[in-house]
Every structure is written in structure tokens, then in C-alpha cells.
Amino acid sequence: MTTALILIDVQQGFDDPVFGPRNNPAAETNIKTLLDAWAAAGQPLVLVRHDSLVEGSPLHPGTPGSRFKPVLDDAHPDLLFTKTVHSSFHGSVDLHGWLTTRGIERIVLAGIQTNFCVETTARVGGNLGFDVHVALDATYTFNLGDLTADELSKATATNLQGGGFATVSTTAEVLTLLD
Template structure:
């Protein structure tokens, strides 16, 4: 099975940065195949001539491994040398609130379909997907080309990375923000 893609569907690769390899800071992650699948998507998009947007999180949180100037701020090898049409930098979860203006760039080119992948599934990928859906884009998340980390919240509640990924799938599809698909259906 394959997912129908527009000839100009943009691949948006979110926060694939070295700082996310710091397990002391982030904790346990899911999906060890995420980077391999991201690489497959980048290769397929490059071969097809479709646009690629790289997104980098420039954290303003003191001590963050994603801080500007930190080694962890740099992109991982799987995307560092990848051809791309736009680099968006941001300080918040959504790539639509970065610089330069992603929405404006996409609309100037008439791009209506986005395929998202990257880190963290339930944070920046999900937030970008929700905003993209709200802005009227046809959003597809390559769910196996994403990963996240176990997370604790208020009142001692915690979810595993796998549970958070499941919640993201339910949130995006049940809420009508985006579709999800495995990488093999997109390449």
C-alpha cells in the first residue's frame, strides 16, 4: 500500500539534532529505527525533486543540549548534509512559529501537502502537525520516522515513549489534524 502524495509535497524534518542523543538529559527513547527512516525519506524526496524543509530547535532554556552554540544544537549526520530548500529555526514547539515564516514560504509556492518526521513525536512533531492541520494543509506524519522519550507530568503521572506515540496517533487522527503512515508507504 502507498499513500498518495502530491508532486510538490514538502518533507518537513523536525529537530533531528545531536542533543537528542543525550540520554542523561532526555531519558529512555522509543523507535531506534527513526533515523534510518528519516534517511529513507530524505533520500526519496531528494530523488523526486520534492521540497525539503529542515527545522532546528534553538533552545533558549539554560543548560539545554539544544542551545545555540552547543554541540547538541547541530543536525545529526542523517540530515546535516542533506539538500534542502529551507532551514527554519525556532525556539518553541511549532515549526510554523520559526524563522523564516514556514507558512508564508509554503503558500508562496502553492504547497498544500506536508509530510512530517523528526523529534519529538509528541512535542514538536505533533504541535507542527496540529498547526498545519489548522492552517488547512494536508498533513501526513511518517510515524516510524519519529521518536520521543518517556515523560513524567503533574501528580506523579508518567507515560512511556511508546504510550506517548500512541497518544499522538490518536490525537492527530482522531482530532482530524493529520494522517499517519509508515515510511514504506511514503517512499
């Protein structure tokens, strides 16, 4: 079965101190592991970049922060596009149509931020009928309000798995989908 890896918003702007403390310092290493495995398996890779509409945002188009992190320097995506909202299914490209036209029914998600763009993409993908897998250890987020980034990640995992939107697992578990 063809499985597309969708890497969401792996951008330098998320290193800006404005976002505050993050969790999962191993996320970039796990993203690289997924990227290398997908390339070796010849499976489709999709890179999504968030273009913030807010002037002064670290993710505003044309700023250094809008660039992808170095972990993606060797990436050769089958599809690369931008979005201005949380869901990758609502970007400058019809992702649903692109996947469907290629007969892709299973997607693996990783990237930034766990509880915003990754979770929203997983929910929409699940609602559209895709077999969605989230490599939780290849995502990260930031403290928000009274909740730590780890608490938010745990809530996302619970929402996605418990709500039937996605299978939430580790990078190692996701790699078995390539066998």
C-alpha cells in the first residue's frame, strides 16, 4: 500500500523565543528518520509550509523563519505547498485531490505544532476517510496557558486515538508501515 509522509510546518520560525518552552527535543531526529525511510522506500513525501498572515510573525512569508529547518535540506518532496490555516487539507493545493488521484489511502503525519496543525490535519484527514497515522514523537509543541507542552501532546494523542481520527504511535511503529 502506498503511504504518504506529510511533514507539516517544519520551519525555522518555530525556534523563535516568542513561542516559549517546547517539548520533545528528539522531534527533529525522528523527523529525519522518517524522511530517510520514506526516501529509501520510494514512498511519496509531502512538505507543507505555514505562511502566517500576521505581519511580524516568525512564520511570515519571505522571512528567515518561513524557511524549512535544516533537517529537511535533503528532502525531495513529491508535493510542496503552503497554507495559512491549521489544516493541511486547506492549503494552496487540494491535498485531498492530490492524494486521491494517486490512490493514496494511508498518510503519516509529523511536524509542528502537535496540538494545532498536526492535530487539525489528522482530524480532517480522518473525516475524509484516510487511514491516518501520527508519529507523536516526531512532533512538538509549546506550553500554552496553564498546560505544558507534554500535557498538550498527551491531550492530542487522546483526542486523535480516542476519537477515531488517527492511530497515534511512535516513529519506530510507523516505520513498520513501510514493510
